[in-house]
Amino acid sequence: MSKSKARTAYVCGECGAEYSKWQGQCGECGVWNTLSQVVLEPAAATSAGAGQAAGRRAGWAGKVDPPKVTALKDVGHTAETRVSTGIGELDRVLGGGLVEGAVVLVGGDPGIGKSTLLLQAVASMAAQLPALYVTGEESLAQVAGRALRLGLPLDGLQALAETGVESILQHAAKAGPRLIVADSVQTLWTESLTAAPGSVSQVRESAARLVRYAKETGTAVFLVGHVTKEGGIAGPRVLEHMVDAVLYFEGESGSRFRVLRAFKNRFGAVNELGVFAMGDKGLKEVPNPSAIFLSGSARQPGSCVMVTREGTRPLLVEVQALVDSSPLSNPRRVAVGLEQNRLAMLLAVLHRHGGVGVGDQDVFVNVVGGIRVQETAADLPVLLAVLSSLRDQPLADKTVAFGEVGLSGEIRPVPNGEERLREAATHGFLRAIVPKANAPRSGSFKGLDVIAVERLAQALEHA
Ligand code: TYD
Ligand code: MG
Numbered sequence: 001m002s003k004s005k006a007r008t009a010y011v012c013g014e015c016g017a018e019y020s021k022w023q024g025q026c027g028e029c030g031v032w033n034t035l036s037q038v039v040l041e042p043a044a045a046t047s048a049g050a051g052q053a054a055g056r057r058a059g060w061a062g063k064v065d066p067p068k069v070t071a072l073k074d075v076g077h078t079a080e081t082r083v084s085t086g087i088g089e090l091d092r093v094l095g096g097g098l099v100e101g102a103v104v105l106v107g108g109d110p111g112i113g114k115s116t117l118l119l120q121a122v123a124s125m126a127a128q129l130p131a132l133y134v135t136g137e138e139s140l141a142q143v144a145g146r147a148l149r150l151g152l153p154l155d156g157l158q159a160l161a162e163t164g165v166e167s168i169l170q171h172a173a174k175a176g177p178r179l180i181v182a183d184s185v186q187t188l189w190t191e192s193l194t195a196a197p198g199s200v201s202q203v204r205e206s207a208a209r210l211v212r213y214a215k216e217t218g219t220a221v222f223l224v225g226h227v228t229k230e231g232g233i234a235g236p237r238v239l240e241h242m243v244d245a246v247l248y249f250e251g252e253s254g255s256r257f258r259v260l261r262a263f264k265n266r267f268g269a270v271n272e273l274g275v276f277a278m279g280d281k282g283l284k285e286v287p288n289p290s291a292i293f294l295s296g297s298a299r300q301p302g303s304c305v306m307v308t309r310e311g312t313r314p315l316l317v318e319v320q321a322l323v324d325s326s327p328l329s330n331p332r333r334v335a336v337g338l339e340q341n342r343l344a345m346l347l348a349v350l351h352r353h354g355g356v357g358v359g360d361q362d363v364f365v366n367v368v369g370g371i372r373v374q375e376t377a378a379d380l381p382v383l384l385a386v387l388s389s390l391r392d393q394p395l396a397d398k399t400v401a402f403g404e405v406g407l408s409g410e411i412r413p414v415p416n417g418e419e420r421l422r423e424a425a426t427h428g429f430l431r432a433i434v435p436k437a438n439a440p441r442s443g444s445f446k447g448l449d450v451i452a453v454e455r456l457a458q459a460l461e462h463a
Contacts, residue, residue, distance in 0.1 A: 007040040011200055016238040038201030039193050080267065083220075086124025089275060089285045090117065093247055093260050093311075095268015098125070100178070101218040102267060103211050105185075105239055106260075107227040108249030113258055114224045116150075116282050117249070118181050119143065122222075123152035125179060130156055132177035136163040136187030150282040163197065165190045165206045169213055177219060182210060184224040185239065200238060207239050240264060252370030257292055258283065259371055262311065271374065272311030290316040290427055293369040302389030305400045305429070306381035307420035308373050314416070314423035316400065318368040319378065321385035326362040337367030338378060346405060350383050353409025354456045358390060377414040379405035380433065383456070384463050395463055398430040403438070409456040413437035421445045433462055 010019045012035055017028035025032045082097035091097045094104065108114050115138070122131045135143050140161045147154055158175055162168050165188050172180060182188060188206035189197035196202065207223060214221045225239065227248075240246050244266040251258040260274040275289035286292060294305060294316060302321045307314050319338075326332065335343040343365055351357045365382055367373050380403035388395050402420055404412040414420075417438030424432055425446040432450050439452035453459040 008037050009040055010035040011038050011204070011238055013200055013238065016241060036200045038199075038204060039195055083125060083128060085121040087117075087121055087283075087285060088287070090121055090260065092313075093262045093265075093268075093272045093274040094245065095262070095265055095272070098179075098220050099244070099267045100220055101214055102245060103214045103221045103223065103243040104245045104247060105223045105225055105243045106247045106249065107225045107263075110226050112249045112251055113276070113278055113283055114249055115183050116146070116278075117260070117276070118183065118222055118224060119147060120150065120152060120282055122179065122181050123147060123154060123157055126156035127153065129178035130176065131158065131179040131181070132172060132175060133157060133159045133181045133183070134168055135159065135161050135183050137184055163187045163189060165209045169209065172213065172219070179220045179222075180210070180214075181222040182224065184226060186226055204238050204242075207242060211242050250370065250372060255370050257286070257369055261372075269311050273313065273315070273371075290314075290423065293317040293367075293371055299394040299397050301392045301394050302385055304381040304385040304388065304395055306373075306378055307400055307402045307424050307432075308375060308377055309414075309416050309420060310373075310375070314420045315371075316423060316427055316429075317371060317373060319373075319381045319385045320366045320368060321382065321389045322364040323358055323361045323386055323389040326360060328362070331358075331360060332362045332364070334362075334364045336365070337370070337372050338365055338382065339374075342376075342379070343382065345407070346379055346383055347386070349405055349407060349409055349456060350386065354383070354387075354460050356387060356390065356460070358386065361390070375414070376404035376412075377402040377420075379403060380411060380435075380456075380459060384433070384459070387460060387463060396431055398428065399433065400424040400429045400431070401433040401459075403433075403435040403453070403459075405456055411435045411453050411456060411459060418445075421448055421450065424448055433459055 010022050012026040012028060014026060014031045014034045015029040017026055019035065022035055026034055081100045084097045085091055106114050106118065122133055125131055140159050143159055158177065160171055185203055185207055186198050189202045190206050190209060193201055193205055210221050213219065245262060246264040248261050248263050249258055250261060256278045258276045258278055262268060262270050262272040264270060275286040276283040277286050303318055305316055305318050308317050333344050333347065347358055347363060363386060381401045383405060384395060384401055402414060404414055406412050413435040417434060421432055425448040430449060432448050433453060434450060436452040436454045439450045443450055451462050453462065
């Protein structure tokens with residue numbers, strides 16, 4: 001390999017934007033001190049890479065056809081083949097199973113259960129397609145020990161303790177697995193770069209090698225990354241645009257429930273949720289997740305049940321609020337599981353159009369069960385919970401709510417109203433406070449008394 005001077009670039013660990021010069025603040029996402037230098041591979045290194053993939057490239061490198069334009073309708077396509085992972089909730093988040101040749105990044109805090117989930121999935125899939133589990137963090141004995149303890153079938157599952165991408169691809173080219181799990185992408189490194197393992201350039205280039213291998217051979221690849229959605233160490237957010245799907249594992253520390261969310265998916269719906277419970281036998285699916293996001297306590301002041309719809313499934317979730325007189329001149333607004341700025345905005349609407357002021361109160365809002373609610377249907381339930389806490393009066397028993405609150409105090413409809421009402425009715429709720437446009441004309445729905453509201457003031461009256 002000729003050692004031509006390597007080109008370098010600066011990449012933002014937050015959003016992946018690329019710059020030719022270093023700067024203190026990323027111009028794309030505005031975050032400070034996230035740029036780090038990456039070495040762009042010298043062109044010669046590409047064909048010197050190891051494994052079958054590189055072999056193929058070198059093979060046709062001699063007679064390079066000029067790229068030609070093709071009518072898209074003439075391009076033959078193959079229907080994507082999906083393989084069940086054997087875990088229903090994981091299949092759901094992937095959009096109905098794992099697509100052949102897809103590269104899926106599974107991110108999440110350390111210790112949340114990424115390795116456990118993937119080991120369970122890969123063990124169950126290994127019966128149908130040969131799989132290779134590459135571990136860079138744990139020893140083979142540790143992985144085997146865990147598999148044994150979880151009682152997993154291990155037929156057809158190969159394991160490899162290795163962190164060098166070239167050597168991983170060499171093994172893969174020999175063994176020919178149809179599925180590779182790389183746990184974790186932070187430990188991978190490639191010989192073609194001199195940067196330290198774990199650095200952004202190594203993580204990026206190593207992942208790119210695996211992606212290329214996956215696309216060339218049709219092998220499905222799971223990449224495990226220690227990342228929170230907010231970014232975090234070694235900036236694997238830079239991987240997001242390289243891969244086909246990004247799944248994040250979320251959950252409150254201390255809670256045994258884990259939520260897997262599709263953050264990006266080229267083969268399915270985004271924001272699709274899979275719910276698991278961590279137990280002594282690994283991760284178990286929670287097939288009826290509505291029940292677990294309700295605190296189960298008798299009705300309390302400051303609590304409101306909402307019907308959210310994340311991905312393609314409606315979910316009952318409890319929103320709790322605590323409103324308390326503040327000793328601070330600048331009272332606090334704290335939102336857990338919801339967007340902070342949206343809470344501030346909603347409180348302003350509550351004051352202006354609902355006539356309820358909380359300017360001298362601290363307001364805390366929490367979504368039960370460690371789930372993050374990202375849709376605007378949470379607006380109305382949040383305000384009902386705030387009002388209930390402020391007045392120290394619980395909402396009527398068995399009441400649910402959903403609806404977006406506009407800046408002029410109007411209650412706007414949200415998608416799939418009927419489906420949400422059905423979920424509430426199924427779980428024995430008796431009253432629903434919903435946007436007028438989401439309400440059935442008859443005023444009731446399968447035993448659910450539906451209260452249609454157009455303005456915030458109206459909704460507060462009913463509460
Ligand atoms: P792990 O999958 O190693 O997390 P990650 O790969 O995301 O870092 O999960 C580790 C945690 O899960 C650890 O705190 C122990 C817990 N755990 C159980 O509670 N039960 C189990 O059966 C297993 C395998 C792990
Ligand atoms: Mg792990």
